[in-house]
Amino acid sequence: MGVNWEASMKIREFVMAVVAGVSMGVALPTSWGVEPSARLSAAERQRADAMIAKAIAYLRTKQDPASGGWSVPAQGPAYPAITGLVVRGMMMQPGVTQDDAHVAMGVKFMLNYQQADGGIYDKVLPGYNTSMCVTALSGVNTPQAKDAVKKGVEFLKSLQFGEGAISREGMGESPKVVGRNDPFYGGWGYGRHGRPDLSNSAWAIDALHAAGVEPTDEAFKRALVFLQRTQMVEDVGDTKINDMAYAKGSKQGGFIYATSVNKDRVGVGQSQAGEVAESLSGPKGTVAHVVLKNGDDGKPRTLKKGEIENRLKATLEKSARFEVGGAEMQVVLGPSSDGESASEFDVRSSIEDAKQLQRIVGSTFREDVESEKSIRVSEVTAWRGESRLRAYGSMTYSGFKSYLYANLAKDDPRVTEALRWIGENYTVRENPGMGTDGLYYYYVVMAKALDAWGSATVSTP
Known part of the structure; x- marks a missing residue:
């Protein structure tokens, strides 16, 4: 036009x-x-x-x-x-x-x-x-x-x-x-x-x-x-605020973009900011923040949440050198336009050794990041959380x-x-x-x- x-x-x-x-x-x-x-x-x-x-x-x-x-x-x-x-x-x-x-x-x-x-x-x-x-x-x-x-x-x-x-x-x-x-x-x-x-x-x-x-x-x-x-808050005391399933248990207080992604994905909520881990619990662990590099077209690469999870699982199964039996991981997407994929994300883990998580995540996404600096790992007092849409x-x-x-x-x-x-x-x-x-x-x-x-x-x- x-x-x-x-x-x-x-x-x-x-x-x-x-x-x-x-x-x-x-x-x-x-x-x-x-x-x-x-x-x-x-x-x-x-x-x-x-x-x-x-x-x-x-x-x-x-x-x-x-x-x-x-x-x-x-x-x-x-x-x-x-x-x-x-x-x-x-x-x-x-x-x-x-x-x-x-x-x-x-x-x-x-x-x-x-x-x-x-x-x-x-x-x-x-x-x-x-x-x-x-x-x-x-x-x-x-x-x-x-x-x-x-x-x-x-x-x-x-x-x-x-x-x-x-x-x-x-x-x-x-x-x-x-x-x-x-x-x-x-x-x-x-x-x-x-x-x-x-x-x-x-x-x-x-x-x-x-x-x-x-x-x-x-x-x-x-x-x-x-x-x-x-508004990402289920209730305050006896006052019910958000009755949608995606807000259940949320205490953020801020707002997301929509109640639905489109006319077909209705009632699942949508946030351009991706996800956040709420209701943190469990023992201490580590979190790796991953930023993907740009593709050949100059635009940031994106990965779907399911693919990120599957690749991490495959890394642990194929590499005996990672002695982390029983380790658990949770993927939390960063800013996302579709609620399914993102160019950056967090990997929250029960692994307490930050260097160990760095090696695992680095091995999994080596071809998708610019350098080791694109993966930042930190220790947290409670690694497990509920992944919810981020206000x-x-x-x-x-x-x-x-x-x-x-x-x-x-x-x-x-x-x-x-x-x-x-x-x-x-x-x-x-x-x-x-x-x-x-x-x-x-x-x-x-x-x-x-x-x-x-x-x-x-x-x-």
């Missing part, structure tokens, strides 16, 4: 960084010894304002003068969501209003893509594009924008999996009517995998919140069911923010568990659980979530 999606994503990430910069003063961990009232100093605020002004000036130069949009491919389809991100980011900065010539052109561009069904999109990703545009247009005080927001909200409600879902012929993202017991219930999806996910759901909830939809609305009530099923940064802030927009009380167990995870994993150096993947996305949802929380500090261990 001639879409330069890579260039579009670069603009999207840059805009997200701008939005993060104007969203709030940075929330600091209390362990740093910062007073709760502290935010940016006058000097820091001045530097931030200068950075934001420079970024906005840059964005002005990237606007398509013919259409008024940003990152508009010549061949189509257009992604009005990117224009919504730019307009929203610019208008968050004091002094930039709807009367700004560039903003006005961007608003007109979005309005031109409103369809008869109320959505704001061009052929693809109707939910995502509409969510971003509704959020942006909610800050524009004109009759045309208000009417577009009203129609956009109704369209988004119709895309939510639940009793009120509307299936539209020819729309790949079309949801289906499902009951509360269905893992899809209450969520929104991009459409590519035939199931809802937390990312798209959180953007839709952002749009409903920005448009002034009351938290008592049925759309919010349905969304809470989906949100709880993506991670960007999704946890998305879920936490969505809870606040749904008007849950600050002492609600769902909120406090998410906040506990945030405190335990607080960092601005990476997207916890994902490294630098999705970093700007992480910054945006982090800033928006902590701004919604309203405190200048986060409690850390």
Whole structure:
């Protein structure tokens, strides 16, 4: 279709960084010894304002003068969501209003893509594009924008999996009517995998919140069911939070990506961050962290969990020199897009000798790693654990923010568990659980979530 999606994503990430910069003063961990009232100093605020002004000036130069949009491919389809991100980011900065010539052109561009069904999109990703545009247009005080927001909200409600879902012929993202017991219930999806996910759901909830939809609305009530099923904590005391099998026994508190991998693998959960070993028990042992090298195509190699397990078993069976009779091992996947394979993983073992595990793992994956340094072994006080889907940064802030927009009380167990995870994993150096993947996305949802929380500090261990 001639879409330069890579260039579009670069603009999207840059805009997200701008939005993060104007969203709030940075929330600091209390362990740093910062007073709760502290935010940016006058000097820091001045530097931030200068950075934001420079970024906005840059964005002005990237606007398509013919259409008024940003990152508009010549061949189509257009992604009005990117224009919504730019307009929203610019208008968050004091002094930039709807009367700004560039903003006005961007608003007109979005309005031109409103369809008869109320959505704001061009052929693809109707939910995502509409969510971003509704959020942006909610800050524009004109009759045309208000009417577009009203129609956009109704369209988004119709895309939510639940009793009120509307299936539209020819729309790949079309949801289906499902009951509360269905893992899809209450969520929104991009459409590519035939199931809802937390990312798209959180953007839709952002749009409903920005448009002034009351938290008592049925759309919010349905969304809470989906949100709880993506939060990795089974219960808190007598309060049941996640009723899905993949969360049984989990005490993480953070969020994963989806309740299902796709339309065929339903109810098994999905985390882009892979797995984590919880409920650690047993005697002391060792853990080997393995990072696979890149393939001939320059992309990281991946191995399926079953293959990793089988190869380790074969190594022990074929090599008599490894005198580790009765040794047990557990494989825990690292970041994974499909929940089945990964380019890095942990091998947890009952073997107490770190050098012995290094030899075993090194012998098994010698051809798959760059060097011995790609396998790091450490001793642990309890090696055995339950392998569960791993909560991670960007999704946890998305879920936490969505809870606040749904008007849950600050002492609600769902909120406090998410906040506990945030405190335990607080960092601005990476997207916890994902490294630098999705970093700007992480910054945006982090800033928006902590701004919604309203405190200048986060409690850390």
